[in-house]
Amino acid sequence: MSGTIRTKGGRGRLGRVLSGLAVAVGCVLFLGGFVWGAVLYQPYTVPTDSMTPTLDVGSKILAQRIDGDEVRRGDVVVFHDPLWGASPMVKRVAAVGGDTVACCDRDGRLTVNGEPVDEPYLLPGPGGRTIASGQDFSVTVPRDNLFLLGDDRHVSLDSRTHMEEAGRGSVPRSTVVGRVDAVVWPAKGLLEPPTGFAGLPGGISRPGPFEALLTTVAAGTVLILVGAAYGPVASRLTRRRSEGTRPGAREKVGA
Secondary structure (H helix, E strand, C coil), X not given: CHHHHHHHHHHHHHHHHHHHHHHHHHHHHHHHHHHXXXXXXXXXXXXXXXXXXXXXXXXXXEEECCCHHHCCCCCEEEECCCCCCCXXXXXXXXXXXXXXXXXXXXXXXXXXXXXXXXXXXXXXXXXXXXXXXXXXXXXXXXXXXXXXXXXXXXXXXXXXXXXXXXXXXXXXXXXXXXXXXXXXECCCEECCCCHHHCCCCCCCCCCCCHHHHHHHHHHHHHHHHHHHHHXXXXXXXXXHHHHHCCHHHHHHXXX
């Protein structure tokens, strides 16, 4: 009998150790995920409806902190240029330094260096036809600059509006403070990759670590809950076993 008691006690101690370890690891993952996210991402609120339907006005977004040199065509970026306004703005990169960006070809598409770009995220115009811009233009983007457009080309005030200014409407790469990776409210998750730009030199950006970050936080949460639940569950099971082995309980079973 004494051997049985020691075995049960050993199991109990092992369970407590494992549950404590699970809670500790879970806390590291949970808190580490949030710290990781705070280092890599900056939250923003979309200020206008110029990026609909991709980003609705008032949406809460996460922008990965990047250097302007990392920006590629098709990226949705947060930038701050005093010539455009006092607050950070959100637009899509249509062309980079050295590109000639023009609109529109016979199918109403944007062209970059003569190559047409499919943009499935654009809103259809009057009559249901989707066109990349309601105004024709052709601009060669200065070196180290970016030509930026909103996804709702009917209302967006973007590089087309500033083409008479220095830089032909483009902004320096140095004005970029982040690349939008995900929409957290309403919960749309990761942005769709801009595949229309994938065939151009340099390709498109890879998604940031948003999904890995979520997985880390979720795993930490599960471990904390499982570890914290072990104690009450184990105590309840032990109590039930004790009640089942009492003499009175055996008599009732025999009766």
